[in-house]
Amino acid sequence: MEELFNKVLQVNVRCRDCEERKANIRVTIELQLTTSPVHKRDLLVRITDDIDPYFLFNLAISEEDFQSLKVQQGLLIDFASFPQKFIDLLNLCISEQTSDSPRFLLHLSCQSPVLEGPANFSVIETNAFKHLNHLSLRLSQASDKEVKDYLAVCLSSLKAEKHALEMKLKTTEDDLTRQLNYAQQ
Amino acid sequence: MEELFNKVLQVNVRCRDCEERKANIRVTIELQLTTSPVHKRDLLVRITDDIDPYFLFNLAISEEDFQSLKVQQGLLIDFASFPQKFIDLLNLCISEQTSDSPRFLLHLSCQSPVLEGPANFSVIETNAFKHLNHLSLRLSQASDKEVKDYLAVCLSSLKAEKHALEMKLKTTEDDLTRQLNYAQQ
Missing domain, CATH: 1.20.5 (Single alpha-helices involved in coiled-coils or other helix-helix interfaces)
Incomplete structure (x- = not known):
């Protein structure tokens, strides 16, 4: 288990029928290497809240999962480069956090009125013309x-x-x- | 919620087909008062292990539950006096812990080969003639x-x-x- 990223970021949280609110969310990215029975690499994405011990959403991305994600979101990179690219996007969001009109924003949205069930965690760029979705990951609420x-x-x-x-x-x-x-x- | 007792005690643990072993178990006794919708007193007994975060067995005894317990174990006291009597027994066990042949011992036993499922938590007095069961509570393993x-x-x-x-x-x-x-x- 190799920890690649572990920082608290400002995230815009939106649930169904609710006002958007800002929250401080810890994002952790880990690379898990399994050698037995087969060599396998999984990227683990976890979001937590230092204040709320029950807040935990996660996603494990295997190399196979990544192929679907790549096709689905039109990514041009391979699995090996993906973690660093994701981290670059998160760091971009951090660098824009203090700005009045940040260009890169993190969004966490779910279909239910409270934050539960699956949630979409997205990196969105806003320019004068439109919102551009750089990456969107579907996280599951932890059991x-x-x-x-x-x-x-x-x-x-x-x-x-x-x-x-x-x-x-x-x-x-x-x-x-x-x-x-x-x-x- | 009023905490009546919270101490680490030596307990003899026995599972099916296993050697008896000694363990340091934290015993917590709390009195929970509920006023709404009805006035209600529950005695909460919880055993945990400071080393193992997953170890948790508990039991809630309502006044009604106590009536069955009283009949079943031939107790001569009422619900109000029960917590103190139980605590006295636990303190007796503590005072005997350092003795080579302790007269009062705590036992935790379960039917499965590992400590899981319901477990009996008992205060046993051993004299020259026999083992006397002073109290035996059936705790549930926490979900x-x-x-x-x-x-x-x-x-x-x-x-x-x-x-x-x-x-x-x-x-x-x-x-x-x-x-x-x-x-x-």
């Missing part, structure tokens, strides 16, 4: 089991971070107290 | 959704603890650095 697994991983890394902080607090206290004692002598 | 909800709560409180640590680290550093500067003048 209870997938959310459970995701939260277990979050919990484990948060525990490690907390432990590291406790260690750092202890060494900081010891260190400065020693220096203080020395200075006061 | 994916229940584990997901439980992990979301854990994550949220761990985040708060981590944030508090970060604050403490910062004030400790500032405080000691100021004292150090003062002492060095």
